[in-house]
Amino acid sequence: MLGLILRRLSISAVILLIVSMLVFVATLLLPGDPAQAILGQQATPERLEALREQMNLNDPFAQRYLHWLGGLFVGDFGVSAASGGSVAALLGDRIAASLVLMALAAAISIPVGILVGTYSALRRGRAGDHAATGISLVLAALPDFVIGIALVTLFSTTVFTVLPSVTMAPPGEQVWDYPSQLILPVLTLVLVVMPYIIRMMRTTMIEVLDSGYVEMARLKGVPERQVIVRHALPHAIAPVAQVVAIQLAWLAGGIVVVEFLFRYPGVGQALVDAVTNRDVQVVQALAMLIAAVYVVVNLLADIVGIVTNPKLRTGGIR
Amino acid sequence: MRTLIEQQTEVALQATDLRVATALGKEILHGVSFTLQRGRMLALVGESGSGKTTAGLACLGYFRTGLKHVGGTVELSDGTDLLALTDAGRRGLRGGSISYVPQDPALSLNPAMRIGTQIMEVLRVHGYGASEQARRNRLAEVLTDVGLPNDAAYQRRWPHELSGGQQQRVGIAMAFAFRPEVMVMDEPTTGLDVTTQALVLQTIHQLVTTHAVAGLYITHDLAVVSEVADEVAVMLAGRIVEQGRSDQVLHDPQHAYTRKLLNAVPDLAGRHHIGEVEAVTGAMPIVSRERAASARVATPVVAEPTSLLSVADLRLSYGTNAVLNGIDFELGRGESLMLLGESGSGKTTAARCIAGLNDTYTGSVSLAGTTLQPGTRQRSAEERHRIQYVFQSPMSSLNPRRTIGESVEVPLHMSGTFSRKERRALVLEALDQVQLAASFIDRRPGQLSGGERQRAAIARALVNAPSVLVCDEVTSALDVSVQASIIDLLRTLQVETGMAMVFVTHNIALARHLSQRLAVLHAGRIVDIGPTDDVLENPQHSYTRELLTHVPTL
Known part of the structure; x- marks a missing residue:
């Protein structure tokens, strides 16, 4: 099992390396000169040249790439072209804020999704199942910003005015110091992510409930609760983990829209700003960050698959 | 390998006028009755769709999705009607005093549970013995009973690490662990090769006779029936058409369908000619042509020896x-x-x-x-x-x-x-x-x-x-x-x-x-x-x- 996980890990490392090359090459192709962007239109050629020298912009591509890659390993993401400050310092708070949002959304949507999906499968064809599948289908069909706007209308502007619709943290304080501001963004993300988890969970659970070993467990006199938890769930989880991974990975990118909608000071906003300002270093850092989230969540899903399948663990399947 | 115990035939389970219908009301079992006696094996024989598995599962008070019980009783040795019990009451009997051996062990053993754990689960659920140690001992004992190794390493194996025959023995061990009064076996040797089949049949026979278990053996294979069963009930389209001692039914069949089934069984000696059967199930085209009595395939007239x-x-x-x-x-x-x-x-x-x-x-x-x-x-x-x-x-x-x-x-x-x-x-x-x-x-x-x-x-x-x-x-x-x-x-x-x-x-x-x-x-x-x-x-x-x-x- 350890061997399998190590193999997946090394594959992930290779993928990240390839992504880093693509990101670097892609940002090189962007129009504009970082030195010009930092100093502005009035900068003298001498000052531009000096800054280029300082930022190693005159070195060959390969050398610049290796320098940048080396920096990634020690947490040095370079210098922001727009602000002149360190990228790491600029993004630190933003990343923390976004991670809070994602973690909360995941912590709510995964268990609730699995529960509702299982409930739906157990009540197949009855009213509860129809309600759950119907609602999740509608939610899955709505774009994230529509859900966000609907929630704002419902809870903070037109119908009830109980929750804040924008995030405003005074400088120096963190977003999570104001929990009520987190409710709507988190709720939006939950409603976007959860339908897929519910539907996948329902499908795999129905399949597992029809299997021979579940019937056998019932014929052994195992109480229904234990049949579900011990015999059915472990088999239904692995395919759902893949869907959860895709959803979480989507969150890393999809969070941009939701953050923009609620003026939430996370990486999404930072990315939008960085692209507008041609802040190459920040774009590179964020692109790598989002790629890393993709790779990590997929790796986690694979590990869940390996742990729940003894055939993989004991090398029954090669 | 059959031993006929004529005396002390104690009834362990009695199914009377069992009727099962689909959710849409189409009846698929039309009043099936049979009796299971301690230490004896009844074979329920029929072709696919005859309702034999449905009848077998009804003995456990279990009906597959889409089927419902519409009439009849399943009485146990103490006179209680199993089908009148609540879900919880039936659950208490399943795997305890009435157990089930599935058709395909590869599908019926949980691939994500060690085999020892799966057998232990039966003992735990039904509260076997006073302590965990007593259950552990029983687990080792029952593995020996079915002819498997009982060491800790074997108990920790996963189902996929066993051969088909061993998987089926685990299935039997699971059914036998709680010392049931009645065992329902649903084609337990289909899919096994003849050598393994012979060993599994021997194990089943030993368990049933030495521990006085009442057995119901569901199968379509008449040759196997003659090896294991004391009595035979032949099912056709949801009805039992012939019932009796197995040597009687197999050697002197009374019902036309039984005769047709027997004629269709290929025999190694090639004594009779299979294939001269008329349609026996559904809309099968009738194949009956004039043919020599012997099944021996004539040596081909090989025109060229090349x-x-x-x-x-x-x-x-x-x-x-x-x-x-x-x-x-x-x-x-x-x-x-x-x-x-x-x-x-x-x-x-x-x-x-x-x-x-x-x-x-x-x-x-x-x-x-x-x-x-x-x-x-x-x-x-x-x-x-x-x-x-x-x-x-x-x-x-x-x-x-x-x-x-x-x-x-x-x-x-x-x-x-x-x-x-x-x-x-x-x-x-x-x-x-x-x-x-x-x-x-x-x-x-x-x-x-x-x-x-x-x-x-x-x-x-x-x-x-x-x-x-x-x-x-x-x-x-x-x-x-x-x-x-x-x-x-x-x-x-x-x-x-x-x-x-x-x-x-x-x-x-x-x-x-x-x-x-x-x-x-x-x-x-x-x-x-x-x-x-x-x-x-x-x-x-x-x-x-x-x-x-x-x-x-x-």
Whole structure:
């Protein structure tokens, strides 16, 4: 099992390396000169040249790439072209804020999704199942910003005015110091992510409930609760983990829209700003960050698959 | 191996007028009654769809999704009606005093639980013994009872680390762990090869007799019935049509259906001729032709002694796992060769290599003196026509969205030289050869029974008039009476068209009914080959001898 996980890990490392090359090459192709962007239109050629020298912009591509890659390993993401400050310092708070949002959304949507999906499968064809599948289908069909706007209308502007619709943290304080501001963004993300988890969970659970070993467990006199938890769930989880991974990975990118909608000071906003300002270093850092989230969540899903399948663990399947 | 205990017949379970219907109200069990007695085994015999599994599961108070109990009782030895109990009450009995052995252990053991844990679960749920230690001891004991090792390392194995026979023993151990009064066994040896089947049957017999368990043995295999059962109940379309002592029912059947079933069972000795059966289930075409009394397949009139198909040093391995270790045989024109082997012997792989469906083999396959390329894509259209293949399962080998006519026509499209009219004529001719009426041309596989589908699949192979027909376990998914009619059909076709046949099977009992020559395959090698009678009467290899001693016979 350890061997399998190590193999997946090394594959992930290779993928990240390839992504880093693509990101670097892609940002090189962007129009504009970082030195010009930092100093502005009035900068003298001498000052531009000096800054280029300082930022190693005159070195060959390969050398610049290796320098940048080396920096990634020690947490040095370079210098922001727009602000002149360190990228790491600029993004630190933003990343923390976004991670809070994602973690909360995941912590709510995964268990609730699995529960509702299982409930739906157990009540197949009855009213509860129809309600759950119907609602999740509608939610899955709505774009994230529509859900966000609907929630704002419902809870903070037109119908009830109980929750804040924008995030405003005074400088120096963190977003999570104001929990009520987190409710709507988190709720939006939950409603976007959860339908897929519910539907996948329902499908795999129905399949597992029809299997021979579940019937056998019932014929052994195992109480229904234990049949579900011990015999059915472990088999239904692995395919759902893949869907959860895709959803979480989507969150890393999809969070941009939701953050923009609620003026939430996370990486999404930072990315939008960085692209507008041609802040190459920040774009590179964020692109790598989002790629890393993709790779990590997929790796986690694979590990869940390996742990729940003894055939993989004991090398029954090669 | 049967012991008749005439005295002390204590009733353990009594099913009376059991009626089960679908959710839509269609009754599928029409008042079934039987009695299970301690230390005795009742065999419930019937073909697929006869309701035997439904009746067996009703003894556990269990009805599959979409079925409901509409009448009748299942009384236990203390007089309680199992079907009147609450869900919780039934659950307390299941796996405890009434247990179940499933048909396919590979599907019924939880792949994500260690086997020891799965058996322990029964003991825990029903509260066996006073302590965990007592349960541990019972676990070790019951593993010994079914003839498995009982050490801790074995208990920690996963189901996929066991062979099919061992998995089924675990299933039996699980059913036997709580010392049940009644054991319901649903075709527990289907899918096992004869040697393993003999061992499992022996285990079951021992448990039932030494521990005075009342057994219900559900099966379609009458030969197995004669080995294990004291009494037999024959089911047809949701009714028991004949019931009695097994030697009486098997040797002096009263009901016409029982006689038909018995006539359809292939016997190793080839005493009677299978295939002269009329339709016994559903809309199966009637196959009854005048035929000699003996089943012995006549030695073919070989016009030319030259071999048609020649296989030399066929080898194939998947990674380090060698499946075929050098197979050589010759097949003459118009000759039928049976390739006999247990699961994993490489028989299907060999058949696929001959047809070019596996192209990674080494060695040679030659047809009429020409060495063929390994894969179908490299073979010419003419070469492909001449070797046709019929697959095991007619359920998956016919495209469900195409009509039978369209499916049968496909090989003709591939040759591309026929007009629409000619194609239709050829399709009709092929359907006629397999005794399907012309009206089948526009039906879809979903509207056909298993036997009719297999006929259609054979028609598809015949439409190009092949020289060699490769049949891969074509009857193993079918009921005995349908199997008999298909065997009869293949025999007729072989005589009429003069084509050569390679018949792949694990069922040695079919040998004398079908093939002039028999090749016994073991671990990727042919260990015995020769005229069928010679091999069966004078086996050269110890494996063939072992196989022959384990064949259950009526």
